[in-house]
Every structure is written in C-alpha cells, then in structure tokens.
Amino acid sequence: MRLFNREAYSYRAESTVPPFDDKGPVVFMDGECALCSGAARAIAKLDRAGEFRICPIQSELGRAVLEHYGLDSKNPDSGLYLADGKAYSSLDAVIRVGIRLGGMGQLLRAFMILPPSVQDWLYCRIARNRYSMFGRREMRANPDPALMQRLLTAPALGSSTRLKTNAQPRGN
Numbered sequence: 613m614r615l616f617n618r619e620a621y622s623y624r625a626e627s628t629v630p631p632f633d634d635k636g637p638v639v640f641m642d643g644e645c646a647l648c649s650g651a652a653r654a655i656a657k658l659d660r661a662g663e664f665r666i667c668p669i670q671s672e673l674g675r676a677v678l679e680h681y682g683l684d685s686k687n688p689d690s691g692l693y694l695a696d697g698k699a700y701s702s703l704d705a706v707i708r709v710g711i712r713l714g715g716m717g718q719l720l721r722a723f724m725i726l727p728p729s730v731q732d733w734l735y736c737r738i739a740r741n742r743y744s745m746f747g748r749r750e751m752r753a754n755p756d757p758a759l760m761q762r763l764l765t766a767p768a769l770g771s772s773t774r775l776k777t778n779a780q781p782r783g784n
Contacts, residue, residue, distance in 0.1 A: 618681070620697030629676040632764055636663035637712060639705075640677055640692040643668025647742045648691075656758035658713040667764040689739045703731035 623629045632638070639655060642648040652666045667674045669685040669692075681699050683690040693705035700708050703723055710720030723731060 618699065622697075623677055623680045626676075626680050629680055630673050632667075632673055633665060634694060634697065636665060637693065637695040637709070638665045638667060638764070639709060640667045640669050640674050640694070642691070642742070643670050643674075645742050647738075652762075653756055653759050655709065655713065656756060656762055658715055658717050659762070660715075662761075664709075664713075664762055665764050666759070666762045671764070673764055689736050691739070703735040704728070706735070707731075 621634070624631070624634075639652070641652060655664050655666060667677070669675065669678055669690060675685045677694075678685045678690055678692060681692060681701075683692065683701070689702075691701060691705060693700045693709055695708065695712065703726075707720045707723050710717035723734075726734070
C-alpha cells in the first residue's frame with residue numbers, strides 16, 4: 613500500500629500527534645512481531661551513525677502517526693518509515709531503510725527490480741502472515757542496549773510534553 617503524497621513534516625501540524633524527535637529517520641513497526649523485533653535489532657546494529665529511531669506502532673505515538681497517514685496500527689500491513697519528514701510504506705520503506713543504513717542493508721536494493729505493485733503484494737503477504745511464519749516476540753523482551761537507545765518513549769508524568777529517545781546526546 614502506497615501512501616498519499618503529503619507535505620514533509622505534515623504530522624507536526626496535527627494536534628493528535630505528540631511532538632517527537634524527528635531529526636533523523638524514524639521506523640514505525642509492530643512491537644510484538646518476531647520479524648519486526650529482529651529487524652529493529654538489525655537496524656540498531658547496522659546504524660553506525662546512530663541516527664535511526666524506532667517506534668512500536670502499538671504506542672500512543674505510533675498509533676497517532678499512522679492515523680495521520682491514514683493507516684491503522686491494528687492492520688498487519690501497517691508500517692511506516694519517516695525520513696526528512698516524508699513518509700514511506702510497504703517494501704518501499706524497507707528498501708529505503710536498507711539503503712540509508714548502508715553495508716548489509718544495501719542488499720535490499722535487489723527488491724527495486726520489482727514493480728511497485730509486486731513489491732506491495734509481497735510485503736502484504738509477509739505482513740499478514742508474520743505471526744504464523746515468525747511468531748511473536750516483544751521488541752523490549754531481552755533488552756538490547758543498542759535497540760533500547762533508539763526506541764522512542766513517552767515522557768514521564770509531569771515532565772516535558774516532548775517525546776524523547778533513550779539515547780544519550782550525540783557529540784558534534
């Protein structure tokens with residue numbers, strides 16, 4: 613499923629989307645899927661620049677951003693990649709994440725030879741059957757420090773309304 617074209621950073625004007633750290637790319641994915649949890653760990657390991665953030669679609673932020681783009685967090689096809697304020701979905705998002713990560717992630721470029729309709733079909737088949745094919749595994753189960761630094765989390769009660777990451781500030 614391809615997304616409607618929207619202006620970059622359009623979610624910032626949406627009152628239902630909590631503000632969050634969007635300086636770097638953000639991947640919104642199922643936080644209960646073993647395949648997605650494995651992908652999140654792979655992103656954390658391959659992201660040498662430390663720029664990627666990951667947000668489970670079951671979170672308040674995940675649901676709000678997906679709804680902004682007309683996606684349902686309960687739909688197995690729902691996943692989203694934000695880069696430079698622009699949203700991508702389906703296998704297109706997966707390919708773009710791989711390209712941005714570089715290294716082994718570049719192998720995902722091979723899927724670019726497929727027409728968009730075939731990419732969407734393949735992505736939907738895997739997404740709809742991911743629990744039966746790969747099982748369930750909480751993204752936060754067996755915490756991986758590299759992954760935990762990239763997870764977007766809600767602020768504690770009474771603190772700033774900005775969403776933050778668990779990451780330490782990066783040096784210049």
